[in-house]
Amino acid sequence: MEYLNDMALFVEVVKKRGFRGAAESLDMPNSTLSRRISGLEKSIGLRLLHRTTRRIELTEAGQLYYERCKRIVEEARLAHEQLGEMLARPSGLLRASLPVDFANIYLAPLIAEFSREYPGIHFDFDLTPHQADLISDPVDVVIRMGEPPDSNLIARKLASLKRGFYASPGYLDVAGEPEHPAELVNHECLRMRGPDAGRWTLTSEKRSEQVAVGGRFEVNSVGMLRRLASLDLGIALLPDGIAAQDVASGSLRRVLPQWQAPPVPVYALTETRLLPAKTQRFIEFLRERLDCA
Incomplete structure (x- = not known):
């Protein structure tokens, strides 16, 4: 259905906070992108974006639509990625937020072992005692000690x-x-x-x-x-x-x-249950190794 493609375009515009950045990311003319979003709004019957010369802002309807669409688009992307990964080993950039002392003492030797097992994965680690925001921060998984706060995040227990x-x-x-x-x-x-x-x-x-x-x-x-x-x-x-x-x-x-x-429990927190192979393997690996900690 055509509007499914337009949903993906709409999500990219919101993520890039404007048509120009989204058009460059999608390798699409800015005018075409703007026309497709306008058509989407017309088909829905509601305005999704307030447009100014300098930026775009979500309307109330646009915010609700974005929250629903981004999950659908992400799940579709992961479905394609996971099928492709059946034929290849996990690869790509894994971004994780880790507690400082736990990472240095417990995780560092495990990460070294994991990196040798999966040479196609690159790593970007943020060591901090504070909870990363999986919605707005560029993080795939958050590892934290202690019971997780009540939220919409998916918590997987790694160890006690x-x-x-x-x-x-x-x-x-x-x-x-x-x-x-x-x-x-x-x-x-x-x-x-x-x-x-x-x-x-x-x-x-x-x-x-x-x-x-x-x-x-x-x-x-x-x-x-x-x-x-x-x-x-x-x-x-x-x-x-x-x-x-x-x-x-x-x-x-x-x-x-x-x-x-x-x-004290240790959890891996993610935004969704549908994870790319690199993140899923990392969580499974830590769970297996930390189980005897």
Whole structure:
């Protein structure tokens, strides 16, 4: 149907924020593109775009139509791409947003292995603690620690990271080593910023306790917590894998070894369930490798 092609043209105009950029991207005369969009509006019976000499703006009807059309156009594109990928190995540019410390410690060796297995894929990684916007940012997949926010995004669980309590021998020599969770109230606790920063939950077999904790340091970086703990500044709640290297070197020691915190989940977030092969393989690969983390 002709209007399906016009829907794709309309989506490109909105994405490029104007007819000129869209026409160049589509290798189509600007006048032809404008005429096709006008014909689309006429067939629908509603104006989709406010046109000025400098830019275009979506009408209310145009915004609704764009939200529906972009998914249809993307799914059609992926259908063609996935059929083609049945005959070829995944390739292209994979753009991912990754949490800084988790990427450096857990993901870097896995990414190296993945890149060797799929030499046709190129990578563009944005390492940030903040949630990327999959709608407006040029990102294929977002990897995040913690429960995902309620949204329209598709969340795929990759792993659950075990967590424990760690401090340096120097700190423990001065402050003493806690033998029960209740004793944490007397210690300098290095806390991750968030609504639960002042309260830690500890579990041991079938027991569970919540303890109010405090201290001078509250940060938004797991790597910073690990570093502060190794510098004798307090007790930190850390994923075991992130603390492992410092434990092996002797700069950190597990405290309250019979107790642990609830594991922190790791998710891959995407805008749609229909993914190009490069993104699907990347998510599947991480899920397989992180399952034993």
